[in-house]
Amino acid sequence: MSNVPPNGEWSERVGRLQEKLASAGMAGCLVTQNVGIYYFSGSMQAGYVFVPAVGEPTFYVRRSLVRALEESKIRTTELLSFRAFGEQLRADYPQSFPAAEAGERPLVGSDLDVMPAQLYLKLGEVVPGARIVDASTLLRTVRSVKSAYEIGRISEAAEVVAAALEEGLAALKSGMTELELMAIIELGTRRRGHIGLMRMRGYNQEIMTGIVSAGEAAAEPSYFDGPAGGRGLSPTSPKSVSRRPIGRDEPILLDLGCCIDGYVIDQTRTAVIGQLSPELEAAYRVSEAIIRQTERSLRPGATPEQLYVQALDAAAEAGLAGNFMGFGKDQVKFLGHGIGLEIDEWPVLARGFRDPLEPGMTLAVEPKFTFPGQGVVGIENTYLVTENGFRTLTKSPERLLAL
Amino acid sequence: MSNVPPNGEWSERVGRLQEKLASAGMAGCLVTQNVGIYYFSGSMQAGYVFVPAVGEPTFYVRRSLVRALEESKIRTTELLSFRAFGEQLRADYPQSFPAAEAGERPLVGSDLDVMPAQLYLKLGEVVPGARIVDASTLLRTVRSVKSAYEIGRISEAAEVVAAALEEGLAALKSGMTELELMAIIELGTRRRGHIGLMRMRGYNQEIMTGIVSAGEAAAEPSYFDGPAGGRGLSPTSPKSVSRRPIGRDEPILLDLGCCIDGYVIDQTRTAVIGQLSPELEAAYRVSEAIIRQTERSLRPGATPEQLYVQALDAAAEAGLAGNFMGFGKDQVKFLGHGIGLEIDEWPVLARGFRDPLEPGMTLAVEPKFTFPGQGVVGIENTYLVTENGFRTLTKSPERLLAL
Incomplete structure (x- = not known):
């Protein structure tokens, strides 16, 4: 058995999460934990992976971008700054992260069983247009x-x-x-x-x-x-x-x-x-x-x-x-x-x-x-x-x- | 240098945190992370340590109580259940955890830089009478x-x-x-x-x-x-x-x-x-x-x-x-x-x-x-x-x- 993952490994993983997101009525899932980031991107560098319910996922990399670009199997881009992360998400995924004034507030899942509360509270500030909810059950089920x-x-x-x-x-x-x-x-x-x-x-x-x-x-x-x-x-x-x-x-x-x-x-x-x-x-x-x-x-x-x-x-x-x-x-x-x-x-x-x-x-x-x-x-x-x-x-x- | 901590080690640690809690206007601090629990109790068993701004701290132990009772240097008791934890805190520390109806909602610090968001949200439900705020700066300063x-x-x-x-x-x-x-x-x-x-x-x-x-x-x-x-x-x-x-x-x-x-x-x-x-x-x-x-x-x-x-x-x-x-x-x-x-x-x-x-x-x-x-x-x-x-x-x- 080769220790190089076959083509299709990562799109298969993303696809299975997307099915569950759709069933759960979530617009997408923001993955913050190193293990989950690796599972969906093929790289364990520091940053966040966003998987929309429909469409291409993105790995937003804080560090090391150089290395993530070598390793990642999904779209990979620089995380400009945490403060600007909300705008970056809004530009890339307007349906998941509408402006706060839009008023609809789609559900965005995340790994709240491992994400520190401090990060959860800060995320709520940078993406006021979305409601961050716990998607750990979905993530653990996909990985099982x-x-x-x-x-x-x-x-x-x-x-x-x-x-x-x-x-x-x-x-x-x-x-x-x-x-x-x-x-x-x-x-x-x-x-x-x-x-x-x-x-x-x-x-x-x-x-x-x-x-x-x-x-x-x-x-x-x-x-x-x-x-x-x-x-x-x-x-x-x-x-x-x-x-x-x-x-x-x-x-x-x-x-x-x-x-x-x-x-x-x-x-x-x-x-x-x-x-x-x-x-x-x-x-x-x-x-x-x-x-x-x-x-x-x-x-x-x-x-x-x-x-x-x-x-x-x-x-x-x-x-x-x-x-x-x-x-x-x-x-x-x-x-x-x-x-x-x-x-x-x-x-x-x-x-x-x-x-x-x-x-x-x-x-x-x-x-x-x-x-x-x-x-x-x-x-x-x-x-x-x-x-x-x-x-x-x-x-x-x-x-x-x-x- | 002995590897047994001297008498006074733990009360000194608790005392230094209490000074900072008082200055910050916090009624107490709920410590949830294993390292912090050890720092204030002398034991790293699973549970929570509550340090009131004034008075004796308590280690609420989920597992192993047997072992925590042997190791802990502070008041140590069984955590009855997470659902009942709010009532247990209210009974032991009524000033920090008043009933929700009381309306004053004292500030209770916690280690939000490491506590998972899921736990933070559940804690908010079991202690509705208190406002859980980030005390990681205080905790890290005391330990420095x-x-x-x-x-x-x-x-x-x-x-x-x-x-x-x-x-x-x-x-x-x-x-x-x-x-x-x-x-x-x-x-x-x-x-x-x-x-x-x-x-x-x-x-x-x-x-x-x-x-x-x-x-x-x-x-x-x-x-x-x-x-x-x-x-x-x-x-x-x-x-x-x-x-x-x-x-x-x-x-x-x-x-x-x-x-x-x-x-x-x-x-x-x-x-x-x-x-x-x-x-x-x-x-x-x-x-x-x-x-x-x-x-x-x-x-x-x-x-x-x-x-x-x-x-x-x-x-x-x-x-x-x-x-x-x-x-x-x-x-x-x-x-x-x-x-x-x-x-x-x-x-x-x-x-x-x-x-x-x-x-x-x-x-x-x-x-x-x-x-x-x-x-x-x-x-x-x-x-x-x-x-x-x-x-x-x-x-x-x-x-x-x-x-």
């Missing part, structure tokens, strides 16, 4: 279905993280700290082109290469919007690795990913030096059973909510409802998530997500069980929804890694 | 003056990056790619406790460990809000390292930092395998002269604007105005920046920053020159402003590293 090019990039990220995990496992020994093990795995992903972080849309959420955490440290709860947090290095980095040495006979959570050419993979394996207690081993087997059950249902037409609810039922039947996807107040209410340019894409395998799965969606499914004082066990694969079922994108062998 | 504890953390980060740079230089050889060199330096910072990224406040800005870039690749412009960008790995990571091999006789820009216990350091050294052309070597000497000139002025009372303007003058006198801090349209309009929990703190050494420097401010000063097709040369140190002058926090020896 991946092209062949995008699936290729996620697959490449899967190869990279699998190779780095092998290097980490080869070096793993009792007494090594979580941080030391993670540093080896990160070296492996970085050398192969990991950009250094996995982009995450959620406010205040951060993830670089995932979580390596063992024993009771892995079971420590955290702000992080995932089933496991980890102790972390300090209150200023309160998740993932700590300086705790990894011991024998405790579960080692290896929840790892990387970002290659902008696209993210996410996978989890559980390892142990020695052997797990019967209770934890049994819970690991339940996570395997849940991921197999999920695979059997994973096809177009199934709903994310159904996948989540049947996993909850399976955990409850195994007597592990209280340990599933975190513990106590710190349980998260999902089984998995869409993945692509960001790690927290749509759909979420959670209640409320009732639109059926479609071919081209990519999902990380991560049944995990938390035992305070003991650790976290579980498994996570990234899948592609196909016409008839699914394809596993994760490349690492799937087993309890007893060393 | 560091405590002894904070200076200790930045100094520790300086030790870590200096050690990692030594490891990178020991491994550097002609033909190695920028990415390979960076991976070695990152391994060095990570093993010593770098959290993996340097937090940056600016929207759409990202920096993990800095920039390693050589020759013409370093001179490629980028969206990044700094004097040098670098080619990067792809249009989805369009700055810092590329897979270009590092050659002989070209400038190697080593603009590096790390984040230890939440605090960031930032420094730049220029290296060369062989020797620089006379033109680039002369420009490097001008960057040294500008940093010496800046040091002579670096004391309480000097203004950031003065430091910037005199650097501009020095660059112009050397005939390098067009190469200073980037090239052409891609020049940035500053000489340096505050640094602490974030890499882009206040004050910025730029026009418009006319409030005099104060003891306790920490500043990265980074005179650099860009030569398209040839590379970037320059130097950067992080300084503490003291009662009588400055102290250099950067630990790496300062010279043109000819290898």
